[in-house]
Amino acid sequence: MNDTASPLKLRRKPVQQRSRMTQQAILDAFVRLLVEKGYADLTMRDIALVAGVGLGTLYEYFPGKKSIAAHCIHERFKSIGTQMQVWVASQRGKPLQVIIAYLIEQIIHMHAEKTDEWSALIFLERQISNLEAYASLYGQIVDIWELAFQASDDRQNYPGKSPAVVHAAVYGVLYQTLMLSPQSLLEAEFLAQMKNLVLGYLQIADLSVRIR
Numbered sequence: 001m002n003d004t005a006s007p008l009k010l011r012r013k014p015v016q017q018r019s020r021m022t023q024q025a026i027l028d029a030f031v032r033l034l035v036e037k038g039y040a041d042l043t044m045r046d047i048a049l050v051a052g053v054g055l056g057t058l059y060e061y062f063p064g065k066k067s068i069a070a071h072c073i074h075e076r077f078k079s080i081g082t083q084m085q086v087w088v089a090s091q092r093g094k095p096l097q098v099i100i101a102y103l104i105e106q107i108i109h110m111h112a113e114k115t116d117e118w119s120a121l122i123f124l125e126r127q128i129s130n131l132e133a134y135a136s137l138y139g140q141i142v143d144i145w146e147l148a149f150q151a152s153d154d155r156q157n158y159p160g161k162s163p164a165v166v167h168a169a170v171y172g173v174l175y176q177t178l179m180l181s182p183q184s185l186l187e188a189e190f191l192a193q194m195k196n197l198v199l200g201y202l203q204i205a206d207l208s209v210r211i212r
Helices: 017-037 044-051 053-059 065-090 095-111 114-127 131-151 162-181 182-186 188-203
Strands: none
Touching: 017 044, 017 053, 017 065, 017 114, 017 131, 044 053, 044 065, 044 188, 065 095, 065 114, 065 131, 095 131, 095 182, 095 188, 114 162, 114 182, 131 162, 162 182, 162 188, 182 188
């Protein structure tokens, strides 16, 4: 992000439960307005009104709407990583393809619950995130796919297969679909196609030697 100060730096760090609730109300209000009005048209006054806080209170927490946007994106994508780790732990010791198929199911269901919010936040992330912020989020999720590989009881059967490629396939198809046709996530066919894509990659023999 282009500002000198990090947008993730809060003016007032919430410590007590009441402060955390206030911050969450602000973030929830932002997402609601983002869906309803779009980023360009929402204002700090709008956010304060929907969050039920004074404008002065809002500025005590965040210096501007870009800071709120950065926090919304950070927290939303962080929640994906946290939940993925729980899902991986629940599947530990199973075959890799079983674990991967389960993760794909859960990730799609998670995004399908609030497609309008995810779509708006994904568009926004591309507007305000710089390469460093994007790489950090991307790397964190790739690390969790690596945990999925490690949690399987048959990783040795997939030499040369990369968690980064699995993530790129899931991330690319899922987020492009959310931006262009979000309702597709509700269709069983979308889940089937995503599984075919990723599990097909895991099944295909390494042809790199023959390609050379």
